[in-house]
Amino acid sequence: MPLPSESARAAMQGFGSRVSAIGTYAPSRVLTNADLSKMVDTNDEWIVRRTGIRERRVSADDEFTSDMCTAAACDLLARHEVDRDAIGMVIACTTTPDFAVPSVACVVQDRLGLRNAGAIDLNATCAGFVYGLQIASAMTATGAHRAVLVVAGETLTKVTDYTDRTSCILFGDAAGAGLVEQSDRRTVLAASMGSEGSGGPLLYRTGLSERIGDGQHLGYLRQNGREVYKWAVETVSAGVCDLLRQAGLTARDLSWFAPHSANLRITEAVCERTGIPMERTLSSIEYYGNTSAATIPLALAGALADGRLCESDTVLMYGFGGGLVHAGLLLEWHADTSALPPPK
8 A cells, every 4th residue: 555645644744623513312201319219229318419310311112322322413413514425434432232233323324314424333331422532533633534423322221220229320311422523723632541451340231141140131230339439530530630741731721521420429539639620520410310421422512501611611521431441532622612402
């Protein structure tokens, strides 16, 4: 294969990328803490004190991840003018695909009529959206594609054990979408990815390799909450500090911190360790619960809706979850800042 010409290399070095738009979707059915108290031994005060969650959304029986991701992408496209033929790739971030094959990304590509787009699914659990944005940013910055659509969606309530009160209080269903476009400015200030596969048994979904015993359902989520909490606080705190060092910034320079909304207590602990004020933190945990890969776009959408997230703000996103995996992205925000109401 011939090497790129000097002019091609110069052109590629001149590309930047930006997150240009956000879209979201959440199912209409609401599951409150009061509803859960009728299903397991729990109550609103216990759940809020330990997690910060008041309610979460539940997908309909005939509603799946591809449906929600398509809806989130349609929401984005309705708010941001883009040539669909310019979208060269669809990246779907999920751990709850409709099928093993075809991929969620292929279903979304077809439903949106993206004729020139490739399609891949990405399983990086709750870090999926940040992983997806980093890959999309690399694709656009190198000139491979003019635009990449990243969708992130989960139907976690379909794989939640509602007899396990330590986990069933956490999870909800939703989807988000982000468009990454080629830009004449470099908005990414720092980025990181990491994994710790030895921690896989701390947070997993039962699968074909596991012997199923009495009361064990194939496909349920299982986690060691105490150990995941410790890992998340230590790993995310260190990762945040590393990203700030890479960019030559301090916690005081951040406009917003958007961590994965796994549990409000994890966010509080990370903020205490890193010096980021809680009032500069974006979250979707209170009314959507833990929606895995969708929590960060939901949080960004809420901040856009009420005018908190503005042009040129410095935003640090950090995802973390089963695998164990984690990823951070520090960028200067240059997206469509038109009012974006939260999903209804």
